[in-house]
Amino acid sequence: MYSKTMELWVGVFVAAGLAALLMLALKVSNFTATSGESGYTISARFDDVAGLNLRAPVRMAGVRVGRVSSIYVDSDRFQAVVTMQIDDQYNNIPLDTTASIYTEGLLGAKYIGLEPGGDMEALKQGSEIIITQSSIILEKLIGQLFVKLTGGSD
Amino acid sequence: MMNVIRILGRKSLHSFGRLGRGFIFLLQILTGIPQLFKRPRLIVQQLYSVGVMSMTIIVVSGLFTGMVLGLQLFNTMQDFGAEQSVGSVTALSLVRELGPVLTAIFFAGLAGTSLTAEIGLMKTTEQLSGMEMMAVDPVHRVIAPRFLAGFISVPVLALMFSAVAIQGGYFVSVSLLGLDSSVYWGQMQNIVDWDDDILNGVIKSVVFGFVAAWIAVFEGYDAVPTSEGVSRATIRTVVHTSLSVLGLDFIMTALMFGD
Structure with a gap:
């Protein structure tokens, strides 16, 4: 057998x-x-991060340079704090870089886009990005558009 | 009225008794497993008859499950212009749910019933009592290797099922329906997470393997030693394994992917 x-x-x-x-x-x-995956973490405060997920990509000039590692609310200022893990090879991102939340396509997933500034100093472990732009919420936008359209016709 | 309540009492005592016997039996098996590693031949033999023999049907059914998924998803999602997501949806549904659950149910029908019938027949023909007469513990010698082989086989088979099914989905959606190959794999890698999806799927199939193997050997060992008893035990194996796998799957899905 x-x-x-x-x-x-x-x-x-x-x-x-x-x-x-x-x-x-x-x-x-x-x-x-x-x-x-090794890298350094930076953080940024946003007024609104609706739709942003954990592990969402962080992009610079359209290229993935890192990912979102945590999202929480700062209970003092009631803003969303997003920490991002940036790959080690991108270690010369200027300190005054702008972080914005964008949408892939019209209805796709949210990601964070970095637009580099001109500072000589670079972001390092624990740095915070000061200039941020919150995510655009489509419903709010449509609401504003409606207000404008109806207001204009009167 | 009294009769109805009496029957209810008898039935519940009967099920509690079976449950208790099942747990004691499981403990006996588990104590027998360490000795088993000194005689790996017993395990290899059972892995052959339990695992290898189920491999063909698992691979074939996995292939067709994947192909059907690819076909259905591609055609439905094309209506919404979302056919790029075929790869990720196929992979997620396979590694999270279909792979572990279908494999466990197939396993109950294939190997579980054969284990029950084999052990039940051994009991009917008093081979197990014969072993006891020769001071060989049948639970350690006969049951434990079969249990362990089933426990090992289910996760391995579930992995094969998922992998083959994803290839089947690739074949249909990419080779036949013309989805871009890099879109299929790329979307999949974006969405499927190693820890959250694949490891949780493996944990599921390990639990299913444990339950399926336990039920199969217990039903065989607990069978009424007649030909009718063995046939009933075989039916019970399939029914109980399928129901407990589906129930446990819901609980584990709620715990793992509930947030």
């Missing part, structure tokens, strides 16, 4: 399972993107 071919098949079985796990790790999930 016990034979070498049986061992061989069990070997194939286990190897196929490991290969499946490897495929799920490397091809399907963000395992390669998150593992070994």
Whole structure:
């Protein structure tokens, strides 16, 4: 009943399972993107971060330079504090960089866009971005538009 | 009236008794497992008959599940102009839900029933009592390796199922329907998270493997030692495993992805 071919098949079985796990790790999930990700964290305050998710990309000139690592409300100033993890290779981002929340396409996911300023000093671990622009909320925008349109016709 | 209440009492005593026997039996199995590592042949043999024998059907059904998902999602989402999300939705539904659950249910139908029938027949033909006569503990010698093999096989099979199904979805949506290949994989990698999705899916299938293997060996061991009893035990294996897998899946989904 016990034979070498049986061992061989069990070997194939286990190897196929490991290969499946490897495929799920490397091809399907963000395992390669998150593992070994080192970087420094910076923070920024926004009046409104509606729609921004954890792990949302942080982009500069359209290129992903980091990700959002946490979002919470500052209970003193009632503003949203977003901390971002920026990859180590981008270590010369000027201190007076502007952070804005943009939407991918018209209805896509939110991301943070950085527009570099002209400061000689660079952002480092724990720095805070002072100039920020909150996310544009489509409903508010449409509401304002309606007010304007109806106001104009009168 | 009295009769109805008496029947109710008898039924509940019966189920509590079975539940208690099940837990004691599980403890006996678990104490037998350390000794098993000294005789890996027993495990290899059972992994062959439980795991390897289920591999073909799991791979084939995984392939078709993925292909159907790809086809349905692509056609439906095209109406909303969201066919780019086919890859991520396929992968998420597979690694979170379909992979672990379908594998566990297939496993109950394939290997679970064969374990129950085998053990039940051993009991009916008094092979288990014969072992006890020779001072061999049947729970350690016969049941424990079968339980362990089932417990190991389900997560491995679930991983295979998900991986093959994602390839099946790729085949349909990319090769047949003309979605861009890098969109399929890229959207998937953006959305699917290693910890939140894949590891939670593996945890699910480990729990399902434990439950499926436990129910299968217990029903066999607890079967009424007649041919009818064995046949009933086999039915109970499928019913109980499927129901507990679906129930546990809901609880675990609520805990893991509830926020």
